[in-house]
Amino acid sequence: xxxxxxxxxxxxxLYRDLIxxxxxxxxxxxxFKAPSLPEDKKVKHNEKGVLLAKxxxxxxxxxxxxxxxx
Numbered sequence: 190x191x192x193x194x195x196x197x198x199x200x201x202x203l204y205r206d207l208i209x210x211x212x213x214x215x216x217x218x219x220x221f222k223a224p225s226l227p228e229d230k231k232v233k234h235n236e237k238g239v240l241l242a243k244x245x246x247x248x249x250x251x252x253x254x255x256x257x258x259x
Contacts, residue, residue, distance in 0.1 A: 199248050206244070210237055231258045 194207055217226055235257035242255035
């Protein structure tokens, strides 16, 4: 399940990091075509996603599972 970050109390820094990560992805793909990234960008995106998921988990004290791009 995805979550809306505006529904949770997270730090401003984590909020900015999450928004930046989403915008980086959106700016890297054509969302109207098959959204795909080159393998090296997928790896970087997924690494950042894992890190951000851990930060959300720590701040909220809940279990968070990141589903990587494949």
